[in-house]
Amino acid sequence: YILEKAAQPDGHIGRAWWDPVGAFKPGAPLFPEWKSHPERVVQKVFLRGQAWVLMGLAGALRLGANGLIARGARRLVDFIMGAQQADGYWLYSQRQPELGVCAKTTAALALALVEWSRATGESWPMPAVGRALGYLDACRRPEAVPPELAGLAVDSSSEGCIIYFRNRPVVCAYTAALELLARLAVEDAT
DSSP: OIIIIIBOTTSOBOOTTSOTTOOSOOOOOSSGGGGTOGGGOSOOOBHHHHHHHHHHHHHHHHTTOOTHHHHHHHHHHHHHHHHOOTTSOOBSBTTOGGGOBOHHHHHHHHHHHHHHHHHHOOOTTHHHHHHHHHHHHHTBOGGGSOGGGTTSBEEOOTTTTTTTOTTSOEEOHHHHHHHHHHHHHHHHHO
16 A cells, blocks of 8 residues: 555655545544644645655664665665755655754654665665764754753654644654664664
8 A cells, every 4th residue: 555555756755645546535633723723634744654665674684675676675765865855954844844844753764764775785875874963953043942851862843743843843752763763773784
């Protein structure tokens, strides 16, 4: 399903609950505030979701998969590389740049790219991983968080923080965990 139905022409993977043939009527929006912000309900390219798919495909490649999985993973890597911004980060949603930069997405994609590189032996994405980790270093904003959280990457994406605090920088524990895993994987790869 992932590579035969959810894969899009540009290489990214469409959201699982967005049925490409319209077989199912969409349900109610997950967040009630979307009723007052209907412009946010769009078919977005959720970039963090691309990381989850790539991690799964990389795992399959490490287990010996090839063919369709290898080609689909490579197309997804090409899409991810093309979506990276000059400063090393990725947006929350490729089709909604106004939602901003997402540290969670950046950490997840850095880890996914390292995992793919390790699974395939291809090292060409590693400079992009380095830029992503450099961005995460640069987005540590001790003035924006309590001293107890100083040193962690701060996420400021508008939609990415919707559950927590609208338009307010937040520190997310799993961002730190993904960043740590990415850094450890880079060390293992070198």
